[in-house]
Amino acid sequence: MERETPTAWPVRRRMPDLATLDDSTRAAVVTAVARLRTLRDVFADRCLALLRRYVPGYAVLSDDEIQASARRFMDILTSELSSLRVPDAALRDVLREHAVERAKRGLPHDALAIGYQLGSREMLALMDEVAADVHLPAAFLVAMHDSTWEFSNEASSLFARVQHELVLERSHVEAERRSAFVEGVLSGTLPADRINRDAHLFGLDPRARYVALATRASSSCETDALRRAVASAMRSPSDQLLSAPVRDVLGFITARSPEAVVGQLVCVGPPLPLDQLAAGFDAAVLALHTARQFAMSGVVHLTDLGPRPLVLSSAGIAESLAAKHLTPLDAVGGSSGEVEETVRTYLDCDQQVGKVARRLTVHPNTVRYRVKRFEQLTGLDLRRTEDLVTSWWLLNRRRA
Structure with missing residues (x-):
């Protein structure tokens, strides 16, 4: 069996450099543009009717706003074509501004994209009517159709990007407002009436x-x-x-x-x-x-x-007590670290020798010896409440 050859899509034709057109085609373009200028109000009325019928999102705009926008795009198109320029660049310059303004008015980007496509279709319909009267070459008209629809797709992408950027911008502004409120409440700088409001x-x-x-x-x-x-x-x-x-x-x-x-x-x-x-x-x-x-x-x-926050306060008192009781411990050298760790653990374990021994993996007698050594060096008797509190405070402050 013969394999079927897939049908190739026709190649899209792009608008030619209008300055390179032959004299007759250029004259036809100039005549067509002049005719289009007389139809700007017709174009505006048709766009309004289409948008009101098929795109509910345009309800946020008045009739006058929709018609004024249609006339503006018609003016750009005819101005560029009369100057023998492809209008894409001029349209790009205003599309972003147009998209931002419409989005801020509450027009969804998909409604804006559909509206632009409907306007493009109506513009091409008018061009087709005019082209037949002025004998515009078919090849030029096809190129205009292809370029218009290609640019319409580009415009839809631009509208979506603008909508996304505005969402991010609003999100950023909202995050800043939330952060400012939280900072004002927690720092105590926001007045009570403002907080409650x-x-x-x-x-x-x-x-x-x-x-x-x-x-x-x-x-x-x-x-x-x-x-x-x-x-x-x-x-x-x-x-x-x-x-x-x-x-x-x-x-x-x-x-x-x-x-x-x-x-x-x-x-x-x-x-x-x-x-x-x-x-x-x-x-x-x-x-x-x-x-x-x-x-x-x-x-x-x-x-x-518990009392741990107090351990970090009264620096002057702590330094004088440390100088009196811990300096002799430090002077011992190498074994002082073991003694200090054992006593701190001893206090953390509520003076339970067996629990300390298990935690430090040493013999209970080693714990007893180190506790006694601590008392001898520091002059603090852990059987006395005041000395016990002082020991706990100094050792935990040093650890902190």
């Missing part, structure tokens, strides 16, 4: 209580990872979280505390009304600073830290 814009109820979260990131990539981790813990899309950098901390406003945040340190303030949440954020930041010093991770509340 704008809360609903961000899905918040000024009568409800919220919690402030505080965490820290060292890079934009880490910030994104933290947002995703918190979003996952809250079971919420990351782009819907209310977060903002506040000083050197990344802060969040959430309806509740996350139960767990895998692999991250997130500190939580107490539930408070929005206009008092700055105090809750301060508590979360204090918890964050303390928990980082103690190499903690997970979800941490200030109340989980």
Whole structure:
């Protein structure tokens, strides 16, 4: 059997350089353009009728606006053709501006693309009518049809790009507004009346209580990872979280505390009304600073830290006590590190020698010896409450 030869599509004809046309074709083009100019109102009326009938999206525009736009494109086309220029370049110059303006008016890009195609079809229909009267060569008319439809496809792509860019721009502006609100609430710089007035814009109820979260990131990539981790813990899309950098901390406003945040340190303030949440954020930041010093991770509340925040305060008092009690320990040299670690573990384990021995994998007598050695060197008696507290404070401050 003979194989069928597939039918090839006809090659698209592009508009020729109008300056190179022969005299008769050029004269026909000039005459056709002059006739088209007299039909600009007819073109505008036809476009209006088509758009009103077939493209509901154009309801956002008035009749006058649609007709004025049609006349403008007719004027560009006839002006370029009368100057013996292919109109594509001139149309490109106005299409983007036209697309942005229409999108801001609420016209969807698909409606705009269909409208442009309908307008192109109507323009070609008028050209066909005029061409028959002025005897425009068929080859030129076919090239005009092919070029017009090819440019119409290009215009559709441009409309889609403009729509995408505007969506991104609006998203960026909205993200900046959200961030500014969160920063103002958590830093305490936004007045209470402004907070209560704008809360609903961000899905918040000024009568409800919220919690402030505080965490820290060292890079934009880490910030994104933290947002995703918190979003996952809250079971919420990351782009819907209310977060903002506040000083050197990344802060969040959430309806509740996350139960767990895998692999991250997130500190939580107490539930408070929005206009008092700055105090809750301060508590979360204090918890964050303390928990980082103690190499903690997970979800941490200030109340989980016990007296640890106090360990990092009163630097002057701590230095004088350390000079009195820990300097003799340090002077011993190599074994002082083992002694210090054992006593710190001893205090963490509520003075249970067996538990300390298992944790450090040493004999219980070794634990007892090191505790006694610590007392001898520092002058602190761990049987006395005041000395025990002082020891816990100094050793944990040094670890922090």
